[in-house]
Amino acid sequence: METLEHIISEHSFFSGLESYYTNLLTGCASNVRFEKGTYIFKEGEEANEFYLIRAGKVALEIFAPQRKPIMLATVGEGEVLGWSWLLPPYQWKVHAHAIETVRAIALDGKCLRTKCEENHDLGYEMLKRFARIMEQRLEATLLQLLDVYAAGK
Amino acid sequence: MTLQQLERLVPALHSRGYQVIGPIVRDGAIAYDVVESLSDLPVGWTDEQEAGRYRLRRRKNDNNDDEALFGYVVGPQSWKKYLHPPEVRLLTAERSGRTFRILNNEPAPPQRAFLGVRACELAAIAAQDRVLQGDRYRDPVYAARREGIFIVAVNCTQAAPTCFCTSMATGPRVRGAYDLALTELVGPGRHEFVIEAGSDAGAEVLAELAPASASSVASEALCQEAEGAVERAASQIRRRLDTTGIRDLLYANFDHPRWDNVAQRCLTCANCTMVCPTCFCTTVEDVSDVTGTHAERWRKWDSCFSQNFSYIHGGSVRSSAKSRYRQWMTHKLASWIDQFGSSGCVGCGRCITWCPVGIDITEEVRAIRESPASAKENNHGNS
């Protein structure tokens, strides 16, 4: 049976992280499962965790009146869900909807923030990794905005 | 008072200029319409009601036909048919040159007397009074029809399985403002009424029906018998709606899975809003003739169950059946309290009877109350 520590250290998101740090992270980790159709978190709620998705798929959604929920992006196996825990105001900006049953490792954001404040090297490692995710998401969103598939405007 | 004495009620009201509206049998149901005498009433009829079911049948009393005038509860219509009509013209206008003129030519509605107003219905009239006359604006259409209504209320001596007026503290004994209130006592070889006046106008009519004398005042025993009959009606009531903290309960359970459950059954047919005696939503339609010189504005009953009720440019805010059922029930039982100071539901049970799939508002409340979604489930429930 895989231990939490093993899963974390093997996860691509944390590749290159010294085992000292993966130990620290394990202290803030737990196994979680979300049934298909449930919401993992909702816009406006306090953001106190992030998730390493091991199985299933999550849709990031925004609710606007008069429209069906708008799906912005999907996050799947091997990917990381949620970065709003990292920086103030620690608030989710979108809904996370488990569109398939999701198994994940939940990492306690408050616990981690404390550890990052105590150990700035850990903090830097986390920020580097999350910054890369944000950059990838931003680039993807820019391309989405361009609406490249639209018929000639 | 005997039946013969009561027979003089309708003529007495006519002589005072009232058009009398009362219950009649039509299309297999109790409806409200103009009555000319007590014989127009559903004499000897009763109703059988359950969720999604309504039938009339003849009353039987020890194998004899019973001639009760009020031996049933409430039908699909309510007094809002007259006070807050299904269709009413708000204005007529004429083009003149490049401008228009509003014509002040709406006919005055007749002076009316309502015969047979049940306790729940009296409460419903009071509720609509509050909505349409007791807030920032007074609706002149309602006011013109409401003013001067002579109310002959009737205390129920039987309850239908769908009634729950006791839960809503509206009945079965009439409470509130009425001119006359009567309790019918009928049995083998007897048919009499205990009647009391609730206003000066009522006392005046009562004096004509039964000129003051020792014999006209109801005996203590008769009054107690009338009380007992009404209490018997109360004891027959089976359905309960627990109103404790209901406003906060419904506000807090916006994401309860029960709404998905009822959404699978609800057809959004709007029957409940049509039969509900307190529902007041309307829409406005502007029409003009072919030449475009004559325009009318009409107001018609509308329902929050309709798809485009909440339409603003771009789409409807409440698109799903789930959101529309939730809106109706939450408004009726919760928001109404914030808006008007009391519940919008009078416990008449019509919505239960006339729902084609038998959705029962008392059961929906129970389901939510008995399993309030946990805080996390509420926020993360199925959507």
Added chain:
Amino acid sequence: MTMATAATTDFMLPQPYLVQQVVKETADTFTLTLEPSDGTGRNRFQPGQFSMLWVFGVGELPISISGNPADRAQLVYTVRSVGKATHALVSREVGETVGVRGPFGTGWPVEKAEGRDVLVIAGGIGLAPLRPVIYEVLHNREKYGRLVILYGARSPRDLLYRKELTAWARQPETQVLVTVDYGGLSWRGHVGVVTTLFKNARLQPARTLAFACGPEIMMRFVARDLENQGFAPENIYLSMERNMKCAVGFCGHCQYGPHFICKDGPIFPYDRMRPLLEKYEL
């Protein structure tokens, strides 16, 4: 049986107003200036209130008043043509008649801003119901502190009141920042959603009243951003919108939770709106 007299029912009856001017603001948006056809009429209004405008025989629409509250002679409305009734309204020509009922609703609490700074945040046509606030502040300048206007539209061609925006920016103690979602080829200004303007705005949350109007989702994000910047929720005001038929609380269409937008609103403080805004399909 008495018939209701005209005086008690004038909120039910449209008064005829003459179209004095029609100005095309954008491809689908027009500003109408109306004057009462008989010289009388109720032209006093609070910024943020709306009228029901009636096109003879076609239909009636709730439209925010977007003129100067100090101008008692006329009423001004900026209307976007999105359907049959709005199209009929914007197609009126000078000299034709439009029926007016109102004004209705609650206004922006500008009096609460006396001695304080005012932040106006508008998205798209949301600038129209806020323009009376801007007029009120600029025409009574000494009563108010700084004025900051943040305005976002879809594209440069959708910007309203462009000349006025330039004029307002030149007023003392006034900052105007404009952005668009899509810049196009010749736009040299800011590009991005209106919340991206916050970093350039000189704001002191503790002494500022914020008034926001635009698509609901925009107001939701703006209000949350303001709160995160230190604005108290009771100092943030939003203008809400729902289907309206009667404007006087009888038809039931405009209900939003327990509120009737026509008479309890359309202006609401954010502390009352926050729990409702997150409820989908409320």
